[in-house]
Amino acid sequence: MSNATTIGTPFLWGVTLAVLALLLIIDFLLTRRPHAVSMREAVGWSVFYLALPVGFGFYVWQAHGGGVAAEFFTGYVVEKSLSVDNLFVFMLLLAAFAVPAELAQRVLLYGIVGALVLRAVFIALGAAVLQSGTWAFLLFGAILVATAIKILKEALSHREQAVDISSMRSIRLVRRFMPVTDDYHGSRLVVRQGGRRALTPLALAMVAVFATDIVFAVDSVPAVYGVTEDPFLVFATNAFALLGLRALYFVLQGVLAKLRHLNHGLAVILAFIGVKLVLHWAHGIWAWVPEIPTLASLGVIIGVLLTVTVTSLRASRAEEARAAREPVERS
Template identity: 70%
Template sequence: MYPLASEASSIGSPVLWLVTIVVLLALLALDFVITRRPHEVGMREAVGWSVFYLVLPVLFGLYVWLAHGTQPSVEFATGWVLEKSLSVDNLFVFMLLLSAFAVPEELRQRVLLYGIVGALVLRAVFIALGAAILQAGAWAFLVFGLVLLATAVKIFRDALRGDQHQPDINQMRSVRLLRRLMPVTEDFRGPRMTVLSGGRRALTPFALVVVAVLVTDVVFAVDSVPAAYGVTSDPYLVFATNAFALLGLRALYFVLQHALSRLRHLNHGLALILAFIGVKLGMTWAHRTWPSVPEIPTVLSLGVVVVTLVVVTLTSMRANRRERALR
């Protein structure tokens, strides 16, 4: 049974929060150092960092299990798998934006890093807001559940229509607004966002793509934070699952940039997962209102998320083989 945020016993002591934030800032600073010199990322480098950022949550989950018990560790594992799957979809949108803006290969990792930092900041804000809403009463679970169900319906409709098309950057509201406010250079000037052009300060295409990525971060934060609260009501675990899911996306992009487009059924799976978590939140609200209504255990949630991701990966691979056979 989920307690309200005001009643919940969080594992996040002040010391643990401080250590987590310091480690997170150190890792982000390391990423900024790595991306300071623009260069194309090779597969060996990308795989190495991806493995590193996959090992970190495993070690953290082991710590949670040893220090705080089975339930928090299962909640963390479930939340991390859920948020990682959502972040991969986030990564696919980043891939479309980088392609649409024709970002040079050597600058892509810096754009991705800005996107990850923006996502972390936005999700921290939404996590705090979510905790405050949960303190207001059990009805918050119902609201979060309805948000996820609405999102699931939209994602599923878009998946059926095949709406993962190349975005038209000239029609993006953020890009049009920036172009009205300041002139924009025709070409990239490295990782610089503004330059002096003709005696006037002008934006570069690099600034436009960073803003476009940050705008998509807002959309994904609206979905991911309620989804995490559908797994655990502990704000610290919600933050940890989001942080570990987002860390390493820069390197993972270069590992998966060719495979992402082949996961044609990923959005179908994400829609099912979000719908399931939405129903889970609705049942949590119902259980608090009518105790005879059962709750969905976290272990079952973990199983549903993992099985769904495995199934959509296999069906995507099968569909790709069938398509190649028909050529």
């Protein structure tokens, strides 16, 4: 990891935030007229949003050297892998709320905006904590290892993942203060019903997505601080990873359920970064304690993601083959 110096000059921050705002405005205009997203449209935008961080990474390489670029690309891969897990939860939420296909992208867009705002807050808090002393690395490492254990336990339990809307505290709290309509009313969040204002199910879906954003931010920000201490790079990796989620959701919608080992891989990645942070903290006290280089981290993370993708697809094919044989065996 780099020292506490940052490449984020006021000019670079300004350009980054302006481009981010422009892209979000374009996304908002695209979702203003609700429509079902075609695969062609989703793939086109996904390619565009994947090209952006690649181009930015090469700019960082040219302007600040390979070491900083390696930190950016490693942080981006970590955040992108975690964001795919976000997508799976979003998919469960959209199914639980029975969100119409033409409104799904609007819910995803608001979820992404909420995630960006929360990540910015947590990044600022993380930077302040790191400035207070090296003990913060030990804290972040412990958070990631604990999160990894929790994710692994859930993955090994083989329980069918689903969302129970009635058990969500945020939803129960909203229902206490506002009535909710039974049906969707297009893209409207609030309507008049029986002479009083009432929320639509679309508003509840957005509240649920925003509540899950908070949980993901707690895991995501310490993870990328395990790769770089530069707040600008931390923000940039989060922004690039989140921007393309709306389009990527529609590309991966049919594949997400087949990535059954994704959580196993994320648990390994988070535990690895947690150990990396603890070693970094220990190295500051005892110089003989080794540190894990950024390029080695990138290799481990990519290797884990490739492994769980291959094993997930093999497991899915094996299950489909068994399902195809069962009717024949019964007959």
